[in-house]
Amino acid sequence: xxxxxxxxxxxxxxxxxxxxxxxxxxxxxxxxxxxxxxxxxxxxxxxxxxxxxxxxxxxxxxxxxxxxxxxxxxxxxxxxxxxxxxxxxxxxxxxxxxxxxxxxxxxxxxxxxxxxxxxxxxxxxxxxxxxxxxxxxxxxxxxxxxxxxxxxxxxxxxxxxxxxxxxxxxxxxxxxxxxxxxxxxxxxxxxxxxxxxxxxxxxxxxxxxxxxxxxxxxxxxxxxxxxxxxxxxxxxxxxxxxxxx
Numbered sequence: 001x002x003x004x005x006x007x008x009x010x011x012x013x014x015x016x017x018x019x020x021x022x023x024x025x026x027x028x029x030x031x032x033x034x035x036x037x038x039x040x041x042x043x044x045x046x047x048x049x050x051x052x053x054x055x056x057x058x059x060x061x062x063x064x065x066x067x068x069x070x071x072x073x074x075x076x077x078x079x080x081x082x083x084x085x086x087x088x089x090x091x092x093x094x095x096x097x098x099x100x101x102x103x104x105x106x107x108x109x110x111x112x113x114x115x116x117x118x119x120x121x122x123x124x125x126x127x128x129x130x131x132x133x134x135x136x137x138x139x140x141x142x143x144x145x146x147x148x149x150x151x152x153x154x155x156x157x158x159x160x161x162x163x164x165x166x167x168x169x170x171x172x173x174x175x176x177x178x179x180x181x182x183x184x185x186x187x188x189x190x191x192x193x194x195x196x197x198x199x200x201x202x203x204x205x206x207x208x209x210x211x212x213x214x215x216x217x218x219x220x221x222x223x224x225x226x227x228x229x230x231x232x233x234x235x236x237x238x239x240x241x242x243x244x245x
Contacts, residue, residue: 003054004240005035007045007068008061013179013205015229016059023237042067049090057240058088059233062175065101065127072097076245082134084127087236089245098239101131104231109135109200112221113169117198120169121146121154123186128202129173141169146188156187164192170215172201177209185210193218204229 006016020034037048042064049055060068065084069075072085075097079085085097119142122129129145136143144167145153154163164170176184193199199215202225212222239245 001054002032002056004057005037006059007037007039008064009038011036011038019233045071055090059236060086082130084130087239089239100232100235102134104228106135107231108227117169119167121167123172124174132171132173159188161192168196169198172211177211178203179205182206190214193220195219
């Protein structure tokens with residue numbers, strides 16, 4: 001049996017197990033299973049590997065996309081440049097880290113991207129935000145982080161109509177608004193949004209978060225993270241089954 005899985009905390013609302021189980025059934029992939037492995041601490045990864053010798057690959061989610069790196073045998077160039085890993089290939093005891101978030105995000109972002117979307121606000125500063133940053137840099141889009149504490153970029157309190165106009169692309173890389181806390185949203189000044197804005201939410205459940213609802217009400221283009229999730233899952237599957245990697 002080839003075993004794959006997801007590590008993170010919490011995992012109760014995970015997309016991955018349902019997606020891969022359905023994929024295995026639909027495509028007739030035998031002797032394969034995908035399980036959830038909630039870890040209270042990333043140090044428990046060693047114990048997981050010792051007790052699950054059939055593991056061939058892992059996906060990594062919040063809050064371990066950065067914390068997992070010291071436990072890996074190596075990183076591919078893209079994951080190294082991003083500084084975050086969401087996919088691990090396990091081969092002969094060697095753990096190689098990859099980042100499938102970035103290419104999946106890029107593919108999902110592009111269809112609604114317009115020529116005036118030259119600057120972007122990245123809401124949040126975690127591992128997912130690093131993949132977003134990497135893609136924006138590759139596309140030549142200027143960016144600024146937005147966080148609750150003062151640092152590089154803006155705080156939420158500093159956002160105003162001028163900044164919202166200057167940075168029309170706004171990407172939520174935080175878990176705010178995800179199920180079950182669907183009544184939450186990043187604290188940006190939604191009243192200043194208009195049809196020039198493009199709001200992208202990495203959250204996929206619910207399909208239209210409060211962040212996206214508020215954007216749509218002001219005429220902004222919106223996109224959730226479902227296509228990105230499917231894309232990163234399929235890229236992970238390719239990596240796990242590529243003998244050259």
